[in-house]
Amino acid sequence: MPTNRIGQSTIVLPGRPRILAGASIAGKKEGEGPLRGDFDQIIEDDLFGEESWEKAESRFQYEAATAAIAKAGLTPAQLDVALGGDLLNQIMAASMAARELHIPFLGLYGACSTMAESLCIASMLVDGGYARHALCTASSHFCTAERQYRFPLEYGCQRPPTAQWTVTGAGSIVVSGDDTRPALCRATHVTIGRIVDMAIKDANNMGAAMAPAAADTLTRHFADTGRSPADYDLILTGDLGRVGHDVLLALMQERGMPLDPTRCTDCGLEIFAPGQDTHCGGSGCGCSAVVLSGHILRRFREGDLRRVLFMATGALLSPTTSQQGESIPGIAHAIALEADA
Amino acid sequence: MFDKKAKPSPRRQAVLDRYSALVDRLSPRSKMGQGLFRAFVVGGAICTLGQGFIELGLHCLDMTVAAASTFASVMIVLLTAALTGAGVFDKIGQYAGAGAFVPISGFANAMVSPAMEFTREGLVLGLGAKLFTIAGPVLVWGVSASVVYGVIYWLITILG
Numbered sequence: 001m002p003t004n005r006i007g008q009s010t011i012v013l014p015g016r017p018r019i020l021a022g023a024s025i026a027g028k029k030e031g032e033g034p035l036r037g038d039f040d041q042i043i044e045d046d047l048f049g050e051e052s053w054e055k056a057e058s059r060f061q062y063e064a065a066t067a068a069i070a071k072a073g074l075t076p077a078q079l080d081v082a083l084g085g086d087l088l089n090q091i092m093a094a095s096m097a098a099r100e101l102h103i104p105f106l107g108l109y110g111a112c113s114t115m116a117e118s119l120c121i122a123s124m125l126v127d128g129g130y131a132r133h134a135l136c137t138a139s140s141h142f143c144t145a146e147r148q149y150r151f152p153l154e155y156g157c158q159r160p161p162t163a164q165w166t167v168t169g170a171g172s173i174v175v176s177g178d179d180t181r182p183a184l185c186r187a188t189h190v191t192i193g194r195i196v197d198m199a200i201k202d203a204n205n206m207g208a209a210m211a212p213a214a215a216d217t218l219t220r221h222f223a224d225t226g227r228s229p230a231d232y233d234l235i236l237t238g239d240l241g242r243v244g245h246d247v248l249l250a251l252m253q254e255r256g257m258p259l260d261p262t263r264c265t266d267c268g269l270e271i272f273a274p275g276q277d278t279h280c281g282g283s284g285c286g287c288s289a290v291v292l293s294g295h296i297l298r299r300f301r302e303g304d305l306r307r308v309l310f311m312a313t314g315a316l317l318s319p320t321t322s323q324q325g326e327s328i329p330g331i332a333h334a335i336a337l338e339a340d341a
Numbered sequence: 342m343f344d345k346k347a348k349p350s351p352r353r354q355a356v357l358d359r360y361s362a363l364v365d366r367l368s369p370r371s372k373m374g375q376g377l378f379r380a381f382v383v384g385g386a387i388c389t390l391g392q393g394f395i396e397l398g399l400h401c402l403d404m405t406v407a408a409a410s411t412f413a414s415v416m417i418v419l420l421t422a423a424l425t426g427a428g429v430f431d432k433i434g435q436y437a438g439a440g441a442f443v444p445i446s447g448f449a450n451a452m453v454s455p456a457m458e459f460t461r462e463g464l465v466l467g468l469g470a471k472l473f474t475i476a477g478p479v480l481v482w483g484v485s486a487s488v489v490y491g492v493i494y495w496l497i498t499i500l501g
Contacts, residue, residue, distance in 0.1 A: 052461050152458035154425050155475060156434020156441055156450050161369040198360045199349075208364040246367045280369075 004127075007224025011190040017126040018183035019300075019337065020074075020133075020174045022293030023067035025060050027142065027168025030282075030290065033272045038294035039169075040067055046143055046168065054092055057141035060170035060286070061086070061097035065137045068172035068293070072133070073181070079103045079174075080131035083118040085110065086139045086285050087166075089148060093139050103135060112210075112239045113193065113314030114138040115171060115289040116333040123187040123335065126177040133178065139170035140284025149203070149319055162205040164241040164268055165278035171289030173297075182340070185300040185308075189336040191221040195316070195329045203322045206315035207244020207268075207280060213330035214240060214313050215251040221309070221334050222257060229259050233305045236296060238288040238312030238332065239268035241280035267291035267312075288312040296337075306339045380440030383433065387446055391417050414445055421449035426457065451475040 004012050023040045031042030041063065048056040061084060069076055082101060084094035085108035098105035110117035118136035125131040145166040146153055175187065196213040214237055222228055229235060229252075240248055245266045252259050267288040268281035292310055299305045311334035322328075349357060391413045398409030424430040430450050434441045441447065452472065459471040473480065 147458055151475065152454040154428060154431050154450070154454040154457055156425075156431040156447075156454075158435055158438040161371055199357045200361075200364065205364070205368060208368065212360065243364070243368050247364060250363060250367065 010224035013127040015127045016186040017123045018176045019185045020176045021071035022173040022297040024171045024290040024294035025064045053143035057093040058096035061139040064170040064172040072174040082135040084137035085114040111314030113312040114285040116312035120190045122175040133176045137172040138285040138289040140286035142166045142168045160204045164280045164283035166284040167282045167287035169286040169290040171293035185337045191334040193217045193332040197329045199327045207241040209315045209328035210313040210330040211244040211247035214332040217332040232309045234308045235264040237266045239283040240266045241268040308337045383437035384440035418449040421446040422453045425453040
């Protein structure tokens with residue numbers, strides 16, 4: 001069988017699947033941040049009119065998904081597969097949203113890397129001819145994440161300075177193989193991440209846990225494709241936050257592939273302003289999802305970006321293994337996006 | 342890693358140590374001076390308020406010293422519970438750290454916040470099961486420690 005692999009671990013997508021549309025729905029705090037103009041909707045009510053945070057998060061996913069499908073000029077029945085995930089136990093926000101969408105559904109868990117994971121798989125499904133149109137969705141909610149991973153919301157503890165703030169929001173993107181439809185950009189390469197664990201155990205310093213995985217995926221992506229950081233207008237990492245971003249820059253410097261800080265940024269740093277008291281920036285599946293489907297796709301549409309490497313990172317920890325003293329497995333998946341020529 | 346006795350090789354350990362040093366260098370630290378100052382001011386203010394309640398009990402409500410102390414504790418717990426319910430106390434905690442905690446206010450907050458949070462999972466298996474998630478460990482080890490100290494004290498008294 002012919003293979004679409006190059007180098008050790010990168011996949012070329014010869015059909016260059018089309019990103020038709022993206023939609024992003026964000027919460028109040030995100031709506032007060034620097035990217036407020038890029039979101040389709042800003043929801044002031046944390047509960048989104050529902051009776052629990054979990055249902056609210058699921059509704060964020062559902063609304064983002066239906067908005068993205070509509071912007072792509074499609075109906076849900078035309079989607080062959082929906083891929084989605086979130087941070088909740090048993091990814092319930094994604095499953096409950098899929099319950100309403102009636103699209104064949106694959107649930108994913110990649111912690112904060114979920115958006116990249118779903119885009120990688122959707123692009124391969126479309127490129128292989130296994131789906132005509134595919135939907136990728138990811139969400140997180142500050143309130144569901146706090147109660148699951150940390151403390152009750154109203155518990156008055158102090159967040160350490162390395163902590164990141166879980167983004168409330170959902171992003172959704174439609175990937176398509178239909179050549180007659182206009183694309184915002186096209187997916188060209190996928191580099192699937194492997195787990196890198198450098199023995200970081202501090203669940204309040206997830207950037208440090210994920211940065212080595214990001215460096216690993218980046219290094220392999222450049223080696224496989226023969227590209228260098230200069231080949232990308234923007235290298236957009238997932239939610240490394242301030243510490244993880246600085247660590248990644250230092251690691252890539254050490255490896256002789258320095259990243260230009262003006263052309264390498266992190267979704268967690270983009271989404272909040274320094275004055276918003278989030279400490280090291282945003283995190284959560286929703287963070288990279290809303291930054292990509294809102295901000296980055298807008299810049300592609302305006303011709304501001306030609307080639308972007310989107311690499312979302314995940315800290316694959318659970319409260320149980322953290323309490324048992326396990327270190328945090330980190331992961332990063334990369335997908336190269338190019339403007340439609 | 343599934344072998345419990347296996348330690349990382351010295352070379353691997355050196356890589357991990359170097360990474361740990363890099364992370365330490367790039368991670369921001371808690372501001373010790375600012376933290377101490379805020380804890381002192383807010384914690385002190387809460388204690389002063391408590392003293393105010395004691396004085397109120399003693400001089401205006403005609404209470405005994407013991408009753409006035411209990412009155413002050415009850416009032417601080419009541420106030421904290423109300424502020425937690427109003428969504429204010431978590432902000433005080435974020436600002437003041439241990440200053441908001443060490444007086445009994447911390448205990449009230451640790452009880453009311455799970456009560457608010459887990460009611461959605463039901464009164465029995467939600468609220469009932471999770472009410473003590475934060476305060477529970479303090480109670481278990483606090484009571485256990487007091488038993489140990491009680492025994493030591495008792496031994497000293499019968500020997501002394």
